[in-house]
Amino acid sequence: KNEVEQSPQNLTAQEGEFITINCSYSVGISALHWLQQHPGGGIVSLFMLSSGKKKHGRLIATINIQEKHSSLHITASHPRDSAVYICAVERFGNEKLTFGTGTRLTIIP
């Protein structure tokens, strides 16, 4: 079993829909990262969080440390949000990332 599991693997939605991507992990962590990768493009860090909730524009990330679970939400989704979203975790004392397998999001106009 992978240390970081994401769901769903693929998600297709209509423009404007509210999107939720989930991440569960099985190890103790010091931080969780949400990353975005556009087709053929580089990886961009969206959020780094260790507790609570963060918001940036239409994106919201939450984490529940006790339940070892995080969610990434996108409000008022847009075709430009189409990308692969990757959850990754850092363990205490080491900043290297362990990655989930990613969620491929497609937003249809």
Next chain:
Amino acid sequence: GAGVSQSPSNKVTEKGKDVELRCDPISGHTALYWYRQSLGQGLEFLIYFQGNSAPDKSGLPSDRFSAERTGGSVSTLTIQRTQQEDSAVYLCASSLYGQPQHFGDGTRLSIL
């Protein structure tokens, strides 16, 4: 530029040859990471440098892989006697301690 720079962006080589991949991190970033993204395998950690500490090499898949970071800045990942399974996108990232990682655009390595 202000971002993480990797070169070359693409590399095609024959099986058995050695390759060197270069990463220029963001100036002042103390941490530097190498990751690999293979088709069907997702992203995996290779090696991590933090300041003057000994690097964490726990992700290197075999002794054909090595990396160094000179002067706390530029890093080179070397793969000796390349194999077809080494074909992947090799990504470098850098960060300040406790801050998000900034990724380069990667080197796409193809072994013929």
